[in-house]
Amino acid sequence: MASCRRIEFLYRAIALRLWRGWLVRRHIERCPVCQARLASREEVRRLLARPEGYRDVSGLWARLEHELARPSVKTETGFHPARPRWQFALGLLAFCAAIGISFWLLRDVRSAGPRIPGASERFTLEYVRVGGAPAQAYVYQPSGSKMVFVWAEKSM
Amino acid sequence: MRIDQEKMDEPAKFRDLVEAYGPQAMALAVNILGNCQDAEDVCQEAFLQVFRRLDRYDPARSFKTWLFTIVSRRAFDVMKKKRRFYRFVDRATLEPRETFVAGADPDPARPLPEAVLRGLTARERTALCLWANEGYNAQEIAEVLRCRATTVRVYLFNARKKIRSLMENDHGVLQTD
Numbered sequence: 124m125a126s127c128r129r130i131e132f133l134y135r136a137i138a139l140r141l142w143r144g145w146l147v148r149r150h151i152e153r154c155p156v157c158q159a160r161l162a163s164r165e166e167v168r169r170l171l172a173r174p175e176g177y178r179d180v181s182g183l184w185a186r187l188e189h190e191l192a193r194p195s196v197k198t199e200t201g202f203h204p205a206r207p208r209w210q211f212a213l214g215l216l217a218f219c220a221a222i223g224i225s226f227w228l229l230r231d232v233r234s235a236g237p238r239i240p241g242a243s244e245r246f247t248l249e250y251v252r253v254g255g256a257p258a259q260a261y262v263y264q265p266s267g268s269k270m271v272f273v274w275a276e277k278s279m
Numbered sequence: 280m281r282i283d284q285e286k287m288d289e290p291a292k293f294r295d296l297v298e299a300y301g302p303q304a305m306a307l308a309v310n311i312l313g314n315c316q317d318a319e320d321v322c323q324e325a326f327l328q329v330f331r332r333l334d335r336y337d338p339a340r341s342f343k344t345w346l347f348t349i350v351s352r353r354a355f356d357v358m359k360k361k362r363r364f365y366r367f368v369d370r371a372t373l374e375p376r377e378t379f380v381a382g383a384d385p386d387p388a389r390p391l392p393e394a395v396l397r398g399l400t401a402r403e404r405t406a407l408c409l410w411a412n413e414g415y416n417a418q419e420i421a422e423v424l425r426c427r428a429t430t431v432r433v434y435l436f437n438a439r440k441k442i443r444s445l446m447e448n449d450h451g452v453l454q455t456d
Contacts, residue, residue, distance in 0.1 A: 144429025147436045161439035162446065167411040170395055170442065172309040174412060180301035184294055186323050191293070191330070 127156050253277040293330055300343060301326075303413065304350045310408040311354040313396040321357055325350045340422075343413075347423045351405050358401055394445055403438040406431050 130150050134143055151157040251260040253275050261274040304325060308318035328349055329336075336345055399407065402424060409415040409423060417428040417435070424431065 140427075140430050140433050143436075144427070144432045147432040148429070151436060152432070160443060161436065162442035164411050166446065167407055167439065167442060170392060171408055171411055172306045174302035174306040177302040177305035177309075180297055180305070183301055183305070183319060183322055183326075184297050186319070187293075187297060187326055187330075190323065190327055 126150075127154060130154075130157070248273070251275045293326075296329070297326055300346055303343065304346060306412055307347055307350050307405070307408050308354050310404050310412075311351060311401055312357060317357055317361075318354075321350060321353045325353050328353075341419075344419060344422050347409065347413075348425070351423055354405075355401055395442065398441050398445060399438050400434075403434045403441075406434040407438045407442075410435055 127150075130146055134146050134151075137143070151161075248260040248262065251258045254277060257278055259276040259278055261276070263272040263274060264270065301322065304322050305315075305318055308321045308325075309315055312318050312321065325346065329346060336342065396404075405424060406420050409420045415423075417431040420431045420435075421428040424434075
Protein backbone atom coordinates (compact mmCIF):
# COMPACT_ATOMS: atom_id res chain seq x y z
CA MET A 124 0.00 0.00 0.00
CA ALA A 125 2.81 2.36 0.94
CA SER A 126 4.65 1.46 -2.23
CA CYS A 127 1.47 2.17 -4.23
CA ARG A 128 1.34 5.67 -2.75
CA ARG A 129 4.99 6.14 -3.57
CA ILE A 130 4.38 5.00 -7.13
CA GLU A 131 1.45 7.36 -7.45
CA PHE A 132 3.58 10.21 -6.15
CA LEU A 133 6.36 9.36 -8.61
CA TYR A 134 3.82 9.12 -11.42
CA ARG A 135 2.51 12.60 -10.65
CA ALA A 136 5.91 14.14 -9.94
CA ILE A 137 7.62 13.21 -13.19
CA ALA A 138 5.48 14.03 -16.17
CA LEU A 139 7.49 12.03 -18.67
CA ARG A 140 5.52 9.61 -20.80
CA LEU A 141 8.33 7.07 -20.95
CA TRP A 142 8.74 7.11 -17.19
CA ARG A 143 5.00 6.93 -16.58
CA GLY A 144 4.63 4.08 -19.06
CA TRP A 145 7.40 2.23 -17.31
CA LEU A 146 5.70 2.70 -13.93
CA VAL A 147 2.39 1.48 -15.33
CA ARG A 148 4.03 -1.59 -16.85
CA ARG A 149 6.24 -2.38 -13.86
CA HIS A 150 3.77 -1.80 -11.06
CA ILE A 151 0.27 -0.55 -11.79
CA GLU A 152 -0.65 -3.26 -14.30
CA ARG A 153 0.42 -5.96 -11.82
CA CYS A 154 -0.76 -4.49 -8.55
CA PRO A 155 -4.34 -5.42 -7.52
CA VAL A 156 -4.58 -2.40 -5.20
CA CYS A 157 -3.73 0.00 -8.02
CA GLN A 158 -6.00 -1.88 -10.43
CA ALA A 159 -8.89 -1.50 -7.99
CA ARG A 160 -8.48 2.27 -8.26
CA LEU A 161 -9.05 2.13 -12.01
CA ALA A 162 -12.28 1.55 -13.91
CA SER A 163 -12.60 -2.03 -15.04
CA ARG A 164 -13.13 -3.10 -18.64
CA GLU A 165 -16.80 -3.85 -17.93
CA GLU A 166 -17.37 -0.47 -16.28
CA VAL A 167 -15.77 1.28 -19.23
CA ARG A 168 -17.81 -0.75 -21.69
CA ARG A 169 -21.00 0.37 -19.99
CA LEU A 170 -20.10 3.99 -20.65
CA LEU A 171 -18.97 3.57 -24.24
CA ALA A 172 -20.94 3.18 -27.43
CA ARG A 173 -20.66 -0.50 -28.38
CA PRO A 174 -20.73 -2.26 -31.76
CA GLU A 175 -23.95 -4.06 -30.78
CA GLY A 176 -25.72 -0.75 -31.05
CA TYR A 177 -24.72 -0.34 -34.68
CA ARG A 178 -25.52 -3.76 -36.10
CA ASP A 179 -27.78 -2.20 -38.69
CA VAL A 180 -25.40 -0.76 -41.26
CA SER A 181 -28.00 -0.36 -43.99
CA GLY A 182 -27.90 3.44 -43.65
CA LEU A 183 -24.15 3.51 -43.92
CA TRP A 184 -24.20 1.07 -46.82
CA ALA A 185 -26.83 3.14 -48.67
CA ARG A 186 -24.57 6.19 -48.41
CA LEU A 187 -21.55 4.21 -49.52
CA GLU A 188 -23.40 2.64 -52.42
CA HIS A 189 -24.48 6.07 -53.56
CA GLU A 190 -20.89 7.32 -53.42
CA LEU A 191 -19.55 4.26 -55.20
CA ALA A 192 -22.14 4.58 -57.96
CA ARG A 193 -20.88 8.04 -58.82
CA PRO A 194 -18.38 7.58 -61.63
CA SER A 195 -16.58 10.84 -61.08
CA VAL A 196 -16.39 10.55 -57.31
CA LYS A 197 -12.70 9.71 -57.32
CA THR A 198 -11.72 12.82 -59.18
CA GLU A 199 -14.22 15.03 -57.36
CA THR A 200 -12.73 14.25 -54.00
CA GLY A 201 -9.28 14.91 -55.34
CA PHE A 202 -8.22 11.40 -54.55
CA HIS A 203 -6.46 9.39 -57.26
CA PRO A 204 -6.04 5.85 -56.03
CA ALA A 205 -5.56 4.43 -59.50
CA ARG A 206 -2.52 6.55 -60.18
CA PRO A 207 0.43 4.19 -59.95
CA ARG A 208 3.33 4.99 -57.72
CA TRP A 209 5.79 4.99 -60.61
CA GLN A 210 4.15 8.15 -61.93
CA PHE A 211 4.99 9.93 -58.69
CA ALA A 212 8.47 8.48 -58.84
CA LEU A 213 8.86 9.70 -62.40
CA GLY A 214 7.64 13.16 -61.43
CA LEU A 215 10.06 13.26 -58.54
CA LEU A 216 12.89 12.13 -60.80
CA ALA A 217 12.06 14.86 -63.36
CA PHE A 218 11.97 17.43 -60.57
CA CYS A 219 15.36 16.29 -59.26
CA ALA A 220 16.79 16.32 -62.79
CA ALA A 221 15.52 19.89 -63.35
CA ILE A 222 17.09 20.99 -60.06
CA GLY A 223 20.36 19.27 -60.99
CA ILE A 224 20.51 20.82 -64.45
CA SER A 225 19.73 24.29 -63.12
CA PHE A 226 22.39 23.92 -60.48
CA TRP A 227 24.92 22.75 -63.04
CA LEU A 228 24.12 25.64 -65.39
CA LEU A 229 24.34 28.21 -62.63
CA ARG A 230 27.51 26.73 -61.26
CA ASP A 231 29.07 26.83 -64.73
CA VAL A 232 28.32 30.53 -65.15
CA ARG A 233 29.47 31.38 -61.65
CA SER A 234 32.63 29.36 -61.86
CA ALA A 235 33.56 30.55 -65.37
CA GLY A 236 35.33 33.60 -63.93
CA PRO A 237 37.43 32.16 -61.13
CA ARG A 238 38.36 28.93 -62.93
CA ILE A 239 39.86 30.58 -66.01
CA PRO A 240 43.06 32.38 -65.14
CA GLY A 241 43.01 36.11 -65.71
CA ALA A 242 44.36 37.68 -68.86
CA SER A 243 47.31 39.15 -67.01
CA GLU A 244 48.32 35.63 -65.95
CA ARG A 245 48.12 34.23 -69.44
CA PHE A 246 49.77 37.10 -71.32
CA THR A 247 53.11 38.60 -70.59
CA LEU A 248 54.25 41.73 -72.34
CA GLU A 249 57.98 41.93 -72.06
CA TYR A 250 58.55 45.28 -73.69
CA VAL A 251 56.26 47.75 -75.49
CA ARG A 252 57.31 50.79 -77.43
CA VAL A 253 54.99 53.43 -78.90
CA GLY A 254 56.44 55.84 -81.46
CA GLY A 255 59.93 54.62 -80.61
CA ALA A 256 59.47 55.41 -76.93
CA PRO A 257 58.79 52.94 -74.05
CA ALA A 258 55.07 52.65 -73.22
CA GLN A 259 52.84 51.36 -70.43
CA ALA A 260 50.91 48.20 -71.46
CA TYR A 261 47.69 46.75 -70.07
CA VAL A 262 46.00 43.46 -70.90
CA TYR A 263 42.25 43.20 -70.44
CA GLN A 264 39.85 40.32 -71.10
CA PRO A 265 36.09 40.79 -70.45
CA SER A 266 34.68 37.96 -68.34
CA GLY A 267 33.05 35.22 -70.41
CA SER A 268 34.66 36.46 -73.62
CA LYS A 269 37.55 35.08 -75.61
CA MET A 270 38.54 38.54 -76.78
CA VAL A 271 41.69 40.03 -75.29
CA PHE A 272 42.46 43.75 -75.40
CA VAL A 273 46.00 44.96 -75.19
CA TRP A 274 46.19 48.60 -74.29
CA ALA A 275 49.45 50.48 -74.71
CA GLU A 276 49.90 53.98 -73.41
CA LYS A 277 52.77 56.22 -74.23
CA SER A 278 54.71 57.15 -71.16
CA MET A 279 55.04 60.89 -70.69
CA MET B 280 -12.88 -12.52 -42.32
CA ARG B 281 -10.38 -13.04 -45.10
CA ILE B 282 -9.70 -10.00 -47.24
CA ASP B 283 -9.07 -10.86 -50.84
CA GLN B 284 -7.84 -7.75 -52.61
CA GLU B 285 -8.51 -9.05 -56.13
CA LYS B 286 -12.13 -9.91 -55.43
CA MET B 287 -12.89 -6.74 -53.57
CA ASP B 288 -13.71 -4.79 -56.69
CA GLU B 289 -17.22 -6.18 -56.60
CA PRO B 290 -19.63 -4.01 -54.59
CA ALA B 291 -21.32 -7.12 -53.12
CA LYS B 292 -18.05 -8.18 -51.52
CA PHE B 293 -17.57 -4.68 -50.27
CA ARG B 294 -20.98 -4.81 -48.64
CA ASP B 295 -19.87 -7.92 -46.73
CA LEU B 296 -16.92 -5.95 -45.50
CA VAL B 297 -19.13 -3.08 -44.34
CA GLU B 298 -21.49 -5.48 -42.60
CA ALA B 299 -18.63 -7.27 -40.87
CA TYR B 300 -16.68 -4.25 -39.69
CA GLY B 301 -19.22 -1.38 -39.91
CA PRO B 302 -20.57 -1.75 -36.34
CA GLN B 303 -17.10 -1.75 -34.79
CA ALA B 304 -15.99 1.19 -36.92
CA MET B 305 -19.15 3.11 -36.01
CA ALA B 306 -18.71 2.43 -32.30
CA LEU B 307 -15.11 3.62 -32.45
CA ALA B 308 -16.05 6.79 -34.35
CA VAL B 309 -18.93 7.56 -31.97
CA ASN B 310 -16.65 7.10 -28.98
CA ILE B 311 -14.08 9.46 -30.43
CA LEU B 312 -16.45 12.10 -31.75
CA GLY B 313 -19.36 11.83 -29.35
CA ASN B 314 -22.09 12.07 -31.94
CA CYS B 315 -23.59 9.72 -34.50
CA GLN B 316 -23.85 12.08 -37.43
CA ASP B 317 -20.15 12.89 -37.57
CA ALA B 318 -19.35 9.26 -36.84
CA GLU B 319 -21.37 8.12 -39.84
CA ASP B 320 -19.61 10.66 -42.07
CA VAL B 321 -16.24 9.46 -40.80
CA CYS B 322 -17.15 5.82 -41.38
CA GLN B 323 -18.36 6.59 -44.87
CA GLU B 324 -15.09 8.32 -45.72
CA ALA B 325 -13.06 5.59 -44.08
CA PHE B 326 -14.78 2.79 -45.97
CA LEU B 327 -14.47 4.66 -49.24
CA GLN B 328 -10.78 5.05 -48.54
CA VAL B 329 -10.51 1.35 -47.74
CA PHE B 330 -12.30 0.43 -50.93
CA ARG B 331 -10.12 2.65 -53.08
CA ARG B 332 -6.83 1.91 -51.40
CA LEU B 333 -7.27 -1.79 -50.88
CA ASP B 334 -4.16 -2.32 -52.97
CA ARG B 335 -2.19 -0.63 -50.20
CA TYR B 336 -3.45 -3.00 -47.55
CA ASP B 337 -0.77 -5.33 -46.27
CA PRO B 338 -2.34 -8.77 -45.72
CA ALA B 339 0.31 -9.49 -43.10
CA ARG B 340 -1.40 -6.91 -40.88
CA SER B 341 -4.81 -7.18 -39.31
CA PHE B 342 -7.49 -5.70 -41.53
CA LYS B 343 -9.47 -4.50 -38.52
CA THR B 344 -6.43 -2.65 -37.16
CA TRP B 345 -5.88 -1.03 -40.56
CA LEU B 346 -9.53 0.04 -40.72
CA PHE B 347 -9.43 1.38 -37.16
CA THR B 348 -6.31 3.38 -38.01
CA ILE B 349 -8.15 5.02 -40.91
CA VAL B 350 -11.30 5.64 -38.85
CA SER B 351 -9.40 7.17 -35.94
CA ARG B 352 -7.33 9.41 -38.21
CA ARG B 353 -10.42 10.63 -40.03
CA ALA B 354 -12.14 11.24 -36.69
CA PHE B 355 -9.17 13.24 -35.39
CA ASP B 356 -9.27 15.33 -38.57
CA VAL B 357 -12.98 16.03 -38.09
CA MET B 358 -12.34 17.01 -34.46
CA LYS B 359 -9.55 19.36 -35.53
CA LYS B 360 -11.81 21.04 -38.07
CA LYS B 361 -14.66 21.29 -35.58
CA ARG B 362 -12.43 22.73 -32.90
CA ARG B 363 -11.37 25.44 -35.30
CA PHE B 364 -14.99 26.10 -36.19
CA TYR B 365 -16.14 26.19 -32.55
CA ARG B 366 -13.31 28.49 -31.62
CA PHE B 367 -14.55 30.79 -34.34
CA VAL B 368 -18.23 30.57 -33.49
CA ASP B 369 -17.54 30.18 -29.76
CA ARG B 370 -20.34 27.78 -29.15
CA ALA B 371 -20.74 24.02 -29.33
CA THR B 372 -23.82 22.20 -30.45
CA LEU B 373 -23.92 18.59 -29.41
CA GLU B 374 -26.61 16.04 -29.94
CA PRO B 375 -28.97 15.54 -27.01
CA ARG B 376 -27.97 12.44 -25.11
CA GLU B 377 -29.87 9.86 -23.16
CA THR B 378 -29.61 9.48 -19.43
CA PHE B 379 -27.18 6.97 -17.99
CA VAL B 380 -28.93 4.98 -15.30
CA ALA B 381 -26.53 3.26 -12.91
CA GLY B 382 -27.09 -0.48 -12.72
CA ALA B 383 -29.19 -0.77 -15.86
CA ASP B 384 -27.57 -1.90 -19.09
CA PRO B 385 -27.42 1.26 -21.17
CA ASP B 386 -28.29 1.43 -24.82
CA PRO B 387 -25.15 0.28 -26.68
CA ALA B 388 -25.73 2.89 -29.39
CA ARG B 389 -25.84 5.71 -26.83
CA PRO B 390 -23.00 8.19 -27.36
CA LEU B 391 -20.62 8.92 -24.49
CA PRO B 392 -21.81 10.93 -21.52
CA GLU B 393 -20.75 14.56 -21.72
CA ALA B 394 -18.45 14.27 -18.68
CA VAL B 395 -16.48 11.43 -20.27
CA LEU B 396 -16.35 13.22 -23.60
CA ARG B 397 -14.96 16.37 -22.03
CA GLY B 398 -12.76 14.73 -19.39
CA LEU B 399 -10.85 12.46 -21.77
CA THR B 400 -8.74 13.40 -24.75
CA ALA B 401 -9.59 11.96 -28.18
CA ARG B 402 -6.57 9.65 -28.05
CA GLU B 403 -7.51 8.45 -24.58
CA ARG B 404 -11.05 7.73 -25.76
CA THR B 405 -9.70 5.84 -28.79
CA ALA B 406 -7.39 3.75 -26.62
CA LEU B 407 -10.16 3.10 -24.13
CA CYS B 408 -12.65 2.08 -26.80
CA LEU B 409 -10.22 -0.34 -28.44
CA TRP B 410 -9.27 -1.76 -25.05
CA ALA B 411 -12.81 -2.16 -23.72
CA ASN B 412 -14.81 -2.95 -26.86
CA GLU B 413 -12.27 -4.83 -28.95
CA GLY B 414 -10.07 -6.31 -26.24
CA TYR B 415 -6.97 -4.83 -27.84
CA ASN B 416 -3.72 -4.77 -25.86
CA ALA B 417 -1.32 -1.81 -25.64
CA GLN B 418 0.73 -3.01 -28.61
CA GLU B 419 -2.31 -3.33 -30.89
CA ILE B 420 -3.67 0.05 -29.82
CA ALA B 421 -0.23 1.55 -30.46
CA GLU B 422 -0.45 0.23 -34.01
CA VAL B 423 -3.76 2.03 -34.54
CA LEU B 424 -2.64 5.27 -32.91
CA ARG B 425 0.83 5.05 -34.47
CA CYS B 426 2.59 5.62 -31.18
CA ARG B 427 4.53 3.60 -28.59
CA ALA B 428 2.91 0.96 -26.43
CA THR B 429 4.27 2.88 -23.44
CA THR B 430 2.27 5.92 -24.48
CA VAL B 431 -0.85 3.79 -24.85
CA ARG B 432 -0.35 2.44 -21.33
CA VAL B 433 -0.30 6.01 -20.05
CA TYR B 434 -3.43 6.88 -22.05
CA LEU B 435 -5.26 3.86 -20.68
CA PHE B 436 -4.15 4.46 -17.13
CA ASN B 437 -5.18 8.12 -17.21
CA ALA B 438 -8.50 7.37 -18.87
CA ARG B 439 -9.42 4.55 -16.51
CA LYS B 440 -8.45 6.66 -13.53
CA LYS B 441 -10.53 9.60 -14.72
CA ILE B 442 -13.52 7.34 -15.28
CA ARG B 443 -13.16 5.78 -11.85
CA SER B 444 -12.99 9.24 -10.34
CA LEU B 445 -16.07 10.33 -12.28
CA MET B 446 -17.92 7.24 -11.11
CA GLU B 447 -16.95 7.76 -7.47
CA ASN B 448 -17.93 11.41 -7.48
CA ASP B 449 -20.95 10.76 -9.63
CA HIS B 450 -23.46 13.38 -8.58
CA GLY B 451 -25.05 13.23 -11.93
CA VAL B 452 -21.87 13.87 -13.89
CA LEU B 453 -22.32 10.67 -15.82
CA GLN B 454 -25.93 11.54 -16.43
CA THR B 455 -26.57 13.56 -19.48
CA ASP B 456 -29.55 15.54 -20.61
